[in-house]
Structure formats: C-alpha cells, structure tokens
Amino acid sequence: MQEFVEFTLGGVSDGVIYAAIGLSLVLIWRATRVLNYAQGGLAMFTSYIALMVINATGNYWLGFVVALAAGLVIGGVVERVVIRPAAGKPHLNTVIVTIGLLILVEGLAGIIYGSKNRSFPTPYSIVGAKIGSFDLGEGASPSAIFTAVAVLAAAGLLAVLFRYTPVGLRMRASAFSGTVAQLMGVRVGRITTLGWALAGLIGALAGMLVTPQTFLYPNSMDSIFVLGFTAAVIGGLDSPGGAIVGGLILGVLLNYVTGYVGSNLPELAGLALLILVLMFRPSGLFASTATRQV
Amino acid sequence: MPASSLAVTDVVAGYNSTPVLNGVSITARPATITAVLGANGAGKTTLLRTISGFVRTRGGQVRLDDVSLTRLAPDHIARAGVAHVPEGQGVITELTVEENLKLGLLLRRRADRAAALEDAYRKFSILADRRRRHAATLSGGERQMLVIARALLSAPRVLLLDEPSLGLAPKVVAQVMDLVRQLRDESGLTVLLVEQNARSALSIADQGVVLNLGKVVATAAAGELAADVALRRHYLGF
Amino acid sequence: MTLARNAGLGIIACVVLLVLCSKLDAYRQYQMAQVAATVVAVAGLTVLIGVSGQLSIGHGAFMFVGGYATALLVLHLNWPLALAIVASAVVAGLAGGVMGVAAARLRGPYLAGATLMLAVALPAVAYQWQGVFGGDQGLDFTVNTPGFLGASFQLTEWQGWVCCICLVIVMVLLANLLRSRIGRSWRALRDNETAAALAGLNVARLRVLAFMLSAACAGVAGSLLAMTMLNVTPGAFTLALSIQLLTAVVLGGLGSLAGAVWGGIILVLVPPFLTDFAASHGFSSASASVPIAGYGLVLIIVMLVFPAGIQGGVRRLLGPVAPAATGPVSAIGRRLARRLEEGSTTDARQEGVDKEGTRWPDTAN
Numbered sequence: 001m002q003e004f005v006e007f008t009l010g011g012v013s014d015g016v017i018y019a020a021i022g023l024s025l026v027l028i029w030r031a032t033r034v035l036n037y038a039q040g041g042l043a044m045f046t047s048y049i050a051l052m053v054i055n056a057t058g059n060y061w062l063g064f065v066v067a068l069a070a071g072l073v074i075g076g077v078v079e080r081v082v083i084r085p086a087a088g089k090p091h092l093n094t095v096i097v098t099i100g101l102l103i104l105v106e107g108l109a110g111i112i113y114g115s116k117n118r119s120f121p122t123p124y125s126i127v128g129a130k131i132g133s134f135d136l137g138e139g140a141s142p143s144a145i146f147t148a149v150a151v152l153a154a155a156g157l158l159a160v161l162f163r164y165t166p167v168g169l170r171m172r173a174s175a176f177s178g179t180v181a182q183l184m185g186v187r188v189g190r191i192t193t194l195g196w197a198l199a200g201l202i203g204a205l206a207g208m209l210v211t212p213q214t215f216l217y218p219n220s221m222d223s224i225f226v227l228g229f230t231a232a233v234i235g236g237l238d239s240p241g242g243a244i245v246g247g248l249i250l251g252v253l254l255n256y257v258t259g260y261v262g263s264n265l266p267e268l269a270g271l272a273l274l275i276l277v278l279m280f281r282p283s284g285l286f287a288s289t290a291t292r293q294v
Numbered sequence: 295m296p297a298s299s300l301a302v303t304d305v306v307a308g309y310n311s312t313p314v315l316n317g318v319s320i321t322a323r324p325a326t327i328t329a330v331l332g333a334n335g336a337g338k339t340t341l342l343r344t345i346s347g348f349v350r351t352r353g354g355q356v357r358l359d360d361v362s363l364t365r366l367a368p369d370h371i372a373r374a375g376v377a378h379v380p381e382g383q384g385v386i387t388e389l390t391v392e393e394n395l396k397l398g399l400l401l402r403r404r405a406d407r408a409a410a411l412e413d414a415y416r417k418f419s420i421l422a423d424r425r426r427r428h429a430a431t432l433s434g435g436e437r438q439m440l441v442i443a444r445a446l447l448s449a450p451r452v453l454l455l456d457e458p459s460l461g462l463a464p465k466v467v468a469q470v471m472d473l474v475r476q477l478r479d480e481s482g483l484t485v486l487l488v489e490q491n492a493r494s495a496l497s498i499a500d501q502g503v504v505l506n507l508g509k510v511v512a513t514a515a516a517g518e519l520a521a522d523v524a525l526r527r528h529y530l531g532f
Numbered sequence: 533m534t535l536a537r538n539a540g541l542g543i544i545a546c547v548v549l550l551v552l553c554s555k556l557d558a559y560r561q562y563q564m565a566q567v568a569a570t571v572v573a574v575a576g577l578t579v580l581i582g583v584s585g586q587l588s589i590g591h592g593a594f595m596f597v598g599g600y601a602t603a604l605l606v607l608h609l610n611w612p613l614a615l616a617i618v619a620s621a622v623v624a625g626l627a628g629g630v631m632g633v634a635a636a637r638l639r640g641p642y643l644a645g646a647t648l649m650l651a652v653a654l655p656a657v658a659y660q661w662q663g664v665f666g667g668d669q670g671l672d673f674t675v676n677t678p679g680f681l682g683a684s685f686q687l688t689e690w691q692g693w694v695c696c697i698c699l700v701i702v703m704v705l706l707a708n709l710l711r712s713r714i715g716r717s718w719r720a721l722r723d724n725e726t727a728a729a730l731a732g733l734n735v736a737r738l739r740v741l742a743f744m745l746s747a748a749c750a751g752v753a754g755s756l757l758a759m760t761m762l763n764v765t766p767g768a769f770t771l772a773l774s775i776q777l778l779t780a781v782v783l784g785g786l787g788s789l790a791g792a793v794w795g796g797i798i799l800v801l802v803p804p805f806l807t808d809f810a811a812s813h814g815f816s817s818a819s820a821s822v823p824i825a826g827y828g829l830v831l832i833i834v835m836l837v838f839p840a841g842i843q844g845g846v847r848r849l850l851g852p853v854a855p856a857a858t859g860p861v862s863a864i865g866r867r868l869a870r871r872l873e874e875g876s877t878t879d880a881r882q883e884g885v886d887k888e889g890t891r892w893p894d895t896a897n
Contacts (some may be wrong), residue, residue, distance in 0.1 A: 082832055089839040092581070095644075096782045099775055099869045100831030107825025115821060168401055169389075176388045183346065183384065184397045184448065185372035218821070222771065226652050233645035264660040271653035274646055275634050278332055282637040 002134060007259040008252060009139025016151040020206035021228020022235060022243030023155060024199040029237040031195025034083060034094050038101035040225025042078070042200060043207030046070045047104045047216055048113050050208060053122060062121050067204045075200020076193045083196070084189075109218040117215040121148075126212070140231060147209045154205055155244055158198070162240070171202035175238075187188020227254075230270055233275050236284025243286065249273070297324030297482030298359050298451035299377065305354035307344040308508075314340040318509040322452070325482040328473065329490070329499035329516060330528055331492045334425075336505040338488040342454045345486070346378040347371040352408060358452060361424065373401060377450035381457040381488075384441040388428035391421055394429050394440055402506030410447055417473065418443045434461040442470060446477070452484045453477075459491055473496050493529040496520045504529050543703040549696040554689060561692040562760065563800060569756035570696035571796030572702050574780045575789055576749020579706060582787020583715065584742035585722030586642050590651030591750045592774035596623040598751030599758035599769065600658070603671040613675060613759065617698060619757035621748040628747020633742035651774040655766035667712045670765030673758075689701055700877075702749060707789060709745075709885075718742060762881075779831055785843025794842040803827065 028036045050067035054060055082101060086094045124142035128135060138144060162168040173181040174191045183186050214220045231250050235242025253273055254266040300322040309312040314337045322328040330338050343349045345356055347368035356363040363371050385393055399407045413423035417437055438461055445453060459467040475498050477483040478509035496502055502519035504512040514526055553564055577591050594767040598620040605619055635643050658665040677690040709715055716737055720728040729735045758764045782797045785791025806823030838845045
C-alpha cells in the first residue's frame with residue numbers, strides 16, 4: 001500500500017512535467033501545425049539563464065521570473081526568425097528547422113556554459129512528506145506539490161485565456177481556421193507569434209520545475225521532451241486538456257513500471273502505451289479535428 | 295457613419311498563370327445593392343475573393359471610398375470595413391454558435407458588443423436558441439445564417455455576399471434578402487451580391503452587373519437588366 | 533534495360549570504390565566504411581520519407597536490430613559475414629513490418645511520435661536482458677579477412693570493401709525498385725493518398741512494404757557498422773543517431789538516392805572536420821560543442837535557403853537559368869536531374885505539375 005501511494009504520487013509529480021511540455025507542444029501545433037522538436041532544448045536554455053541569475057543574485061524567484069520571460073521572448077523570436085520563413089516550403093523542412101534549432105541551442109549551451117552537469121536549486125524541500133510512519137515519498141514533497149500546483153495553475157490560466165478572453169477567441173479561431181479568422185480581421189501572424197511565445201513560457205516553466213531532478217547540461221531536457229511529446233500525442237495534439245491527461249497517465253504508468261517491474265522498462269512501457277492508444281485512436285485520445293489533419 | 299462606395303477598376307486576378315478576372319470594373323455606389331450575375335466559372339466568386347484580399351490582384355485597383363485596398367492582407371481589408379460571406383463555408387465548427395458570433399464582434403467597440411449580440415439574436419432567433427451548441431451541430435441553412443449574422447455583427451461598411459440563398463429554404467432566403475434591403479435603407483450598407491438565381495437577386499438590387507469569362511459584359515440598373523430579354527437568355531438563363 | 537544499365541553502372545562504381553579504398557590509409561578506410569554504411573541507412577530512409585511519404589524519426593532502432601542480429605549470429609552461430617548481413621536485413625525488415633503495421637493508420641506527428649519513442653525504447657532491451665545482449669558493454673565479436681586475399685590483407689580494407697559492396701548492391705536494388713511499379717505506386721500514394729486508394733492501390737500494404745524495406749536497409753547499415761567497429765553497444769544507437777539520419781535525408785535532398793550519398797558523407801565527415809577547425813581556432817575548451825552548434829546552424833540555413841537540399845542545389849547549379857523554385861526539387865535543371873538519378877521524385881504538389889497540367893517529359897532513355 002505504501003509503495004502504491006508512493007509510486008502514484010511520484011507518477012503524478014513526473015506526469016505534470018510531461019503534461020507541461022505536452023501542453024507547450026499543443027499550443028504550437030494549434031498555432032502553426034508544426035511540431036517543435038526544439039521545445040525541450042529551449043527550456044534547457046532558459047534554465048541556464050535562470051541559473052545564472054540565481055547564482056548572481058541569490059534569489060530563486062528572480063531567476064524563475066527571468067526564465068519565464070526569456071521563454072516568452074525566445075518562443076516569439078523563434079517563430080518570427082526561423083519558423084515563419086519556412087512557411088510555404090515542404091512541411092518536412094520545418095521539422096528539420098526545429099531539429100536544427102535543437103542542435104544549435106544544445107551546441108550553444110555547451111559552448112557558453114560547458115557540458116558538465118550542474119545542480120539546480122529548488123525553492124522548496126524535496127524531502128517527502130509522512131503521515132505518522134506512513135511515508136508518502138518524494139512525490140508528496142513540498143517541491144513536488146509546488147511543481148504540480150504551478151503546472152496546473154498555468155494550465156488553468158491558459159484555459160481561462162482561451163475560453164473567456166477576446167485574445168483567446170482569436171487564438172482558437174486562428175487555430176481551427178486561419179482563413180475564417182482572417183476574414184474576421186484577426187491578425188493571424190501576431191496570434192501565431194503569441195502562441196509560440198506562450199508555448200515558450202510553459203516550456204521554460206517545465207524546465208525550471210524538472211531540472212532539479214535531472215541536473216542541468218546541454219542534453220538535460222532530451223528525454224523529458226520525448227516523454228512530453230508522447231504525452232501530447234497520446235492526448236491528441238489539438239487538445240490542451242489531452243496533453244494534461246496524457247502526461248498524468250504516462251507519468252503514473254512509468255512510475256508503476258519502474259517501481260514494480262524493472263528500472264530498464266519504462267521506455268518500453270511508454271512505447272507500448274503509445275502504440276496501444278494510437279491503434280485505437282490514431283489522432284490521440286481527445287482528437288476533435290481528425291478530419292482536418294492531412 | 296456615412297455610407298461607403300466600393301470601386302473595382304480594371305482588375306486582373308487569378309490563381310495561376312491564366313487570370314480568371316480580365317480587366318473587371320464595377321462601382322458599387324453608397325447604400326446600394328449591386329447584383330453580380332453570370333454563369334458558373336464567370337469569375338463571380340473570384341471577384342469577391344479578390345476584393346477581400348484572398349486572391350492577389352495583378353493589375354487594377356480596389357478602393358473603399360478613397361482608401362486603396364489593393365494588395366492589402368485579408369485581415370487588413372476586413373478591419374477596413376469589408377465583410378465577406380463566403381459560399382457554403384466560413385463557420386468554425388469547433389466553436390459554439392455564440393463564439394462564432396463573437397468573432398464578428400471583435401471588430402466592434404467593446405461597449406457596443408453586448409447590445410449588438412442581443413440585437414442579432416432578436417433578428418436570428420434560431421441562433422439564439424442554439425447559442426451554446428457547437429456550430430458543427432447546425433444544419434447547412436443554419437450555418438449560412440450564422441455566417442451572415444456574424445458578418446453583420448462586425449458592422450461592415452461593405453458586405454460581400456456569395457450565394458447566400460444556397461442551401462437555405464425559400465422562406466429564409468426571403469428573410470435574408472429583406473434584412474439586406476433593410477440594412478441598405480436604414481444603415482446605409484453597400485452590398486455586392488453574387489447570385490446564381492438572377493431573378494431573385496435583381497428583385498432587390500439597385501444595379502446589376504453581368505460577368506462572362508472574367509469580363510463585364512453588361513452593367514445597368516436592375517430593372518433594365520431584368521427587362522433585356524436577349525441578355526437574360528444569353529447570360530442569365532431566365 | 534534499366535536493370536542491366538543500373539547493374540552495369542553498379543559494377544563500375546563498385547570497382548572504383550574498391551580501388552579507392554585500397555589506396556587509403558587505415559583511418560580513411562574506416563571512415564569510408566562508415567560513410568558507406570551510413571549512406572545505406574539514409575538511402576533506405578529517403579525512400580520511406582521522400583518516396584512513400586511516411587515520416588520516421590526512429591530508424592536508429594532498426595540499425596540497432598541489424599547490429600545486434602549480426603553480432604549474435606557471428607558470435608554464437610559463427611555464421612559467415614555475408615549470410616549474417618542478409619539475415620540482419622531480414623530481421624530488421626520484419627521489425628519494420630511490425631512497426632509499419634502498428635503505424636499504418638498514423639500520419640504526420642503521430643507517426644513521428646511513435647517512431648521517436650521506438651528509438652528511445654528499443655535500446656532498453658539491451659539493458660533489460662543483459663545475459664543475451666551484454667548490457668551497457670554490449671557485445672564484442674571478430675571478423676576475419678577471407679583466406680584468398682592473402683595473410684597480409686588488412687582488416688580495415690576488408691571492412692571497407694564489404695561496406696562498399698553492400699552499398700552498391702543496395703543502391704542498385706533501390707534505384708530499380710523506384711522505377712518499378714512499386715516505386716510509382718509509392719509516389720502516387722505520397723502525392724495523394726485518397727486518389728491512390730481510388731485508383732485501386734492497396735494503400736496499407738504499400739505503406740507497410742515501404743516501412744519493411746527501409747527498415748531492412750537500416751538493418752544492413754547497423755550490421756555494417758557493427759562489423760566495422762567489431763562491437764555493438766546500446767550507446768551506439770541513440771535517439772541522436774535516428775535524428776541525424778533524418779537530417780541527412782533532408783539535407784542531402786529528400787527522396788533522392790544521390791542526395792542520400794551527400795547526406796551520408798556530411799554526417800560522417802563534417803563533425804570531425806568541424807572539431808579540428810574549432811580546435812585550431814582556439815575553441816579548445818568547448819571544442820566538442822562547436823561542431824554541434826555549427827551543424828544545427830547549417831541545418832537551419834540550408835532548409836531556409838536551399839529547401840531542396842544539397843542535391844536540389846546541385847541540380848540548380850547544373851541546370852539552365854530559370855525562375856526560383858519553391859519545391860523540394862528545384863524547377864531548374866529538372867531534366868538533367870532525371871538523367872542523373874533514377875527514380876527522381878519530383879513532388880507534383882509542390883512543383884505545380886498538376887497546376888500546369890503537364891507531366892515532365894521523360895528524357896531518361
């Protein structure tokens with residue numbers, strides 16, 4: 001029983017990270033129909049920026065805010081500088097551009113910061129909570145709770161933005177039909193940039209939250225990105241809610257497999273889950289616009 | 295706001311190397327309805343798409359009063375006050391009816407939005423009943439109504455209507471035509487109406503323009519066109 | 533006719549490559565073997581992506597399968613090398629078939645996600661069953677030069693020969709396949725799946741077949757790399773390898789076998805070059821990162837400036853002056869390109885073939 005609770009809570013705490021990355025990918029997918037393979041790499045880079053600020057000022061929260069702001073700016077700049085010029089070229093070119101961007105930022109991080117592992121601070125303790133003698137594990141530590149709250153709050157704010165604000169309506173209209181949005185006077189180009197910027201912010205948040213566990217090095221976000229991508233695909237790339245659900249399912253499953261079966265098997269379990277879901281739902285669990293994707 | 299005029303002058307436009315419009319000139323005077331008539335493939339829809347910026351002009355000019363719209367982006371043209379109701383599409387099915395309507399309101403001042411929406415629901419009561427439903431659940435006719443209502447909500451100066459009667463019940467067509475006429479008379483709306491059904495279009499129009507193979511072959515007052523038996527036989531089929 | 537001509541060209545290419553290989557020093561022979569093996573994988577992948585229109589970001593997984601199959605067969609069953617390579621192709625092809633069936637309904641990013649996860653997950657097999665696959669250390673095995681070449685014949689030269697011979701065989705087979713009915717069906721499928729299905733093509737079977745074939749090529753490549761390095765480790769078949777293969781396909785020129793050669797050469801030879809360059813320009817502390825950043829930058833620039841990749845750029849240089857093209861295959865020098873490579877994959881959608889309503893005359897005779 002204790003193990004089960006521990007694995008579940010640990011799974012949720014990992015899962016919200018995958019959910020956050022997945023969510024950022026969904027934002028970009030909806031805005032431009034592009035999968036940004038550099039999303040993890042950019043989050044790694046903003047984490048380095050945060051670490052520099054934290055080391056210079058000793059203030060974690062200042063670094064936190066700077067990282068999110070950097071994510072916002074970098075996301076928007078990337079869309080304008082390398083993604084928009086690739087529009088109209090074969091779709092695979094955009095895929096390769098984002099892969100090139102990933103390789104570039106990882107190389108730059110290595111050049112600027114070196115490739116050694118750096119430890120990364122957490123704002124709260126990572127010691128797991130206990131109820132009497134019942135150990136809930138690290139998944140119930142103040143740090144893990146902060147992680148879950150931060151991601152869910154960000155997702156909630158995005159949901160409010162999408163559903164109840166004119167900007168959100170413009171974003172959804174542009175995502176579902178750029179032509180109609182233009183017809184109604186929406187500046188689709190700006191909305192697209194905004195989508196990338198918000199995705200950059202969410203990615204930076206995920207980087208801040210996960211890096212204390214992984215250490216920071218140029219490739220530190222690679223495996224997190226793969227799992228976040230998997231979460232988004234399981235949920236359906238058009239569905240922000242699907243990314244959250246996909247992330248949680250994936251996180252909990254991988255923790256059960258690691259805990260009960262073997263530490264080498266979570267990736268294989270993730271593959272099996274992905275294939276199984278896609279066999280029945282080729283566009284993810286919460287696909288709403290399957291017919292639109294060509 | 296005073297009524298606006300739309301002037302299309304010697305426009306050449308098309309999709310590939312061969313132009314669909316070959317030097318088309320049409321002037322829609324303020325607060326009038328201009329019916330654009332012609333057979334399939336005459337270039338009627340392309341004309342509307344060119345005015346609203348989705349087809350690039352290769353020659354000629356499009357002006358809204360004294361502002362040139364030539365080669366502006368579609369969203370810019372929409373903000374300038376040209377609302378385009380495309381044929382048989384234009385509903386975002388993933389959004390609710392109300393969200394679709396609110397898209398039209400985005401161009402209005404914030405203070406006017408709520409009242410305008412209520413006004414639209416009064417005019418289109420079917421949409422009021424279905425306001426929380428996804429637009430995907432609407433019938434073809436209801437969708438067409440939604441798109442027209444949305445275009446009107448943006449308080450346009452010029453309205454481009456592409457085959458509004460397509461898919462609508464005759465009663466609803468009459469209702470829409472009445473509404474268009476009312477908007478012309480009361481709000482000074484300038485309308486460019488593309489129709490296959492020349493008879494019903496001419497019945498409400500002030501002016502008629504006949505397109506054939508990308509060229510204007512006749513421009514006259516609606517009554518004159520309807521009276522010209524040879525022209526009717528040749529191009530309008532009634 | 534074409535078969536005979538391709539076979540003839542193949543024999544000439546083979547002789548040239550083997551003579552070239554013999555003239556090189558051991559390190560260059562090793563590099564040549566690596567290039568040849570990489571080109572095999574890239575060529576298989578370019579057929580999958582550029583011709584059949586399916587994306588895979590996980591082809592390293594099939595190289596993993598081919599490499600381990602060869603190691604196990606040589607190590608435990610003492611199979612002769614040629615047989616082990618063929619068997620590796622078959623095993624990897626079967627693995628590709630399984631993946632192809634599982635992925636038959638997937639499109640775009642969903643297919644990308646599934647193949648990406650495959651590349652991440654499969655090496656875990658080596659860690660989980662250490663008794664068979666040797667865990668982190670992998671498996672070491674040996675290859676001997678055949679007796680008829682004499683005792684003084686160097687192993688690196690023999691490895692280079694085997695890789696080059698396999699490369700030529702694979703390229704000749706692929707070139708013929710792309711000109712066959714299957715190749716045409718794949719292109720029809722890529723350009724318009726619905727139309728292809730309506731025309732009576734078995735879309736699902738064709739897609740799975742493409743997956744099997746390209747996985748078999750990756751299996752051969754994995755086998756050749758294993759044979760060159762005389763060991764296999766899970767660390768040699770990382771996600772990075774899969775991504776590099778994909779970048780090589782597009783960088784070289786999507787759907788073109790000639791482009792695959794460019795891509796393979798760049799993948800193997802450019803990083804060491806950049807490392808040397810970085811080291812000699814005072815980047816010593818970060819020298820490992822400079823080529824990485826440089827490669828990323830090159831990818832971005834090439835994709836934005838030469839959307840048709842290197843082979844497209846070559847065609848543009850060789851062709852007559854013409855307006856700039858936007859498609860993966862430049863509009864310029866298209867006829868020459870047809871002559872240069874078999875199974876040219878002019879993309880009808882991007883090329884405006886359908887817009888102008890004409891097919892380009894087939895001048896390859």
